[in-house]
Amino acid sequence: MMNKGIVIKSTGSRYLVSYEEDIVECVLRGKFKTKGFRHTNPIATGDYVGFEFQKEHNKAVIKKIYPRKNFLIRKSTNLSKQSHIIAANIDYAFLLITLKKPVTYTMFIDRYLVACEANNIVPILVFNKIDIYNSEDKKVLFVLRKIYENINYKCVEISVKENKNINEIIELIEDKTIVVSGNSGVGKTSLLNLLDPKLKLKTSEISESHEQGKHTTTFAEMHKIGRGFIIDTPGIKGFGLQNIEKEDLGEYFPEMKFLKEYCKFNNCTHTHEPECAVKTALENKKISKMRYKNYLNIFYDDDDKHRLDKYGI
Numbered sequence: 001m002m003n004k005g006i007v008i009k010s011t012g013s014r015y016l017v018s019y020e021e022d023i024v025e026c027v028l029r030g031k032f033k034t035k036g037f038r039h040t041n042p043i044a045t046g047d048y049v050g051f052e053f054q055k056e057h058n059k060a061v062i063k064k065i066y067p068r069k070n071f072l073i074r075k076s077t078n079l080s081k082q083s084h085i086i087a088a089n090i091d092y093a094f095l096l097i098t099l100k101k102p103v104t105y106t107m108f109i110d111r112y113l114v115a116c117e118a119n120n121i122v123p124i125l126v127f128n129k130i131d132i133y134n135s136e137d138k139k140v141l142f143v144l145r146k147i148y149e150n151i152n153y154k155c156v157e158i159s160v161k162e163n164k165n166i167n168e169i170i171e172l173i174e175d176k177t178i179v180v181s182g183n184s185g186v187g188k189t190s191l192l193n194l195l196d197p198k199l200k201l202k203t204s205e206i207s208e209s210h211e212q213g214k215h216t217t218t219f220a221e222m223h224k225i226g227r228g229f230i231i232d233t234p235g236i237k238g239f240g241l242q243n244i245e246k247e248d249l250g251e252y253f254p255e256m257k258f259l260k261e262y263c264k265f266n267n268c269t270h271t272h273e274p275e276c277a278v279k280t281a282l283e284n285k286k287i288s289k290m291r292y293k294n295y296l297n298i299f300y301d302d303d304d305k306h307r308l309d310k311y312g313i
């Protein structure tokens, strides 16, 4: 009989599958076909799989992988053109943002949002460390929230340190699969530890380059939080931006997407074209200038791999 579970950890050939209240160790047997994919891992964390128990207790074999609704991918750096799936079937991507210690730049936020839109993942902006914000920071936070809420991105303000508004996070998690991203030091690991003190994951202020280096060899692991799952992502490098055509970039900025039909040219890129509805909206202050600047930055610098690396995308 086939059972359906969700892969919470994959370590090469063995998979830990969450099934009802148990964790079942599964293996893959024989050749496993993943049509149209050239990934180093045929099954990823977050995959729903069908498996059968074997005679030996607590051993099981994966027989089926269910279609993915989305996935986060990391390109291999070697020449094999293979890629590694970090996580699959993500309901929400929490982007942890801090206005200080460290500063999260809006360029980073907007690149991340574009990557989410392009990969069919719903992002949620989680502003952390509100305990250290002075009145000036709070003003900035207010303005930022307004910009992003106006284009329908959900925003939450929390303090992991002072346990503020964590109930909002818990309500969002519910029975969902969530990835947590953000610059090094914004509190990703601290949040996970707060949500489940049993985890006792190591927090630190390690440098970004060190963190990226460390993560290139490890696999993403999901943690069960209530009925949901949460993944502390090993970086979001290669999270899809390089596959976006310039002409399509506007599709991933919601405020531009909806205006495009009013531009003179139906393939308007909102850059050099006349009678552009996006530019009119900018002049009338209907859309955010900051977002438009970031749009131009992505539009013109997309080929610059080093710059993308700098942003960790």
Ligand SMILES: Nc1nc2c(ncn2[C@@H]2O[C@H](COP(=O)(O)OP(=O)(O)O)[C@@H](O)[C@H]2O)c(=O)[nH]1
Pocket (backbone or CB within 6 Å): 128, 129, 130, 131, 132, 158, 159, 160, 161, 162, 182, 183, 184, 185, 186, 187, 188, 189, 190, 191, 202, 203, 204, 205
């Ligand atoms: N003041 C303050 N510090 C925090 C908060 N959340 C995390 N930190 C601290 O920020 C540092 C980095 O946290 P960590 O969880 O390792 O960040 P990560 O790199 O995103 O996993 C640690 O020293 C945490 O104690 C918060 O809400 N307020």
Ligand SMILES: [Mg+2]
Pocket (backbone or CB within 6 Å): 188, 189, 190, 202, 203, 204
């Ligand atoms: Mg961490």
Ligand SMILES: [Zn+2]
Pocket (backbone or CB within 6 Å): 260, 263, 264, 268, 269, 270, 271, 273, 275, 276, 277, 278, 279
């Ligand atoms: Zn236009």
